[in-house]
Amino acid sequence: MPALFNVQLVTPERVLFDGDADTVILRTAEGDLAFLAGHTPLVGTVQPGVVRIHHLGADWLESAEPERLVTRVAVHGGFVRTARNHTVILAKVAELASEIDVDRARRALDAAEAALAGDGGAPSSSRGAVPGPSGAEGVTGAGGAAAVASEDDPAAARLRALVRLEAAGGEL
């Protein structure tokens, strides 16, 4: 059995993953990084991408050959900190692969690419006007991820959609 260490993947809204894992693979500013048990203390950024957490299935106590699972999480940028066999990934926005709506992500991707193509070469000045001042959020608050996506520029929205699709395993 591989050595395990504690992994938490946390957003401001909830804890997405909290448990023992044997490997965590994520993308830092300087390249992909795999964490195993006993990793040297590290603090770093996590680039938008898929975080893969390799862990054992729920049957790990009973079964001699426990199921090996990979939990994939779409992380839209964040930070990682590991020390003393305890790894924490903090992300402002992240979703479990199992919870991603592939159709919606694909639609968002199309919309973002259309917006990018529509902008052409001209740097748009209207973009900055999107995030409204206080009081307006009651209207936009309908769908969490959708609202976040619509808040900034299409390039970021495109990246988010791509990360979601990759995490969900949908072909591009």
Add this chain to the structure above:
Amino acid sequence: MAGGQERILKRRIQSVRATMKITHAMELIAASQIHRAQGRIRAARPYIDNMTEMMLDVARDAGGSAGKLLDSGQEIRRAGVLVVVADRGLCGAYNYSVLRAAERLLAAGEARGREHRVITVGRKARKAQGYFQFRHRRLDHSFVAMTDRPTYADASRVAPLLLNPFIAGDLDGIYAVSTRYKSAAIQQVEVRRVLPLPVVQVAEGLEVVLGTVLSQSGKSPASGTARAATALAGGAGTVVSQEGIVSDLSASGHSGGLQGYTEFEPESAALLAALLPRYAEAVVFGTLLEASASEHTARQRAMAAATENAEEFVKSLSRVMNRARQDAITTEIMEIAGGAEALRQAGVGARED
């Protein structure tokens, strides 16, 4: 005539009953909101705690380049102040205690020649109808419609208004005045210094103790203000603390600080620049969430008291009304009896004639 008094009282009882229905409904709504707000605090705490730890790690390592982030003992000349109150009233002393604590912080700061940039959340602090208008305070920015159910997006709108001037060097300190949600039973108004981080370079654990001692002995630069405010606030049971972040650290469960050699990727100065906005957002988010839970708790308590008072009021009014009715009936009987007696005597007199 009889019954006039009774009618008036009956109408008053009805009106009190109607008010009671409203206060009772508000109490129930607030109670359900508390539950939700507590859940949100619980859900956000791991993120905020870990963010705080990470921030301390990086800031410590960045050392010199962290510069103004760490408490260097310099006097704060230009302070950003975040004040969080409610949009609505009917929540007891909730709004007023926060505003009073903020006013004290501002007054104490001004007395030492400090400039302030004030950002408020909640309609009750706002220019047009709020407390600060009355006090002729200049507000640099005020947000409304946030405290009922604060979202992370709200926090990321508020945080840059304080953090960006801080990074640019227009501010050299950031305070937050809000109500902390300690537990279902305890909520306290706190004045916290968010930045610079009140950290001393010593071993974990000891740090917490040192932080507290510093604030008591008044050696840290801003704690003069804190002490003045504490002295003023003492009577009202308000707690003013400078060491919020340090106590947050002690409250968080995991692993403590990093030991020995730690890798930073990218190097800590660049990491710090990326981390700082998220850290500020997390702190503001936590502050908003706790303020929201405290607000709902305060409202529930106030409305429960109002309902109880209304019940008592109805009881005592009913008593008065019953007596008035009794009086009216007695008077009527007396009148009838008197009239009958008069008639009888008149009849007797007529027969005798």
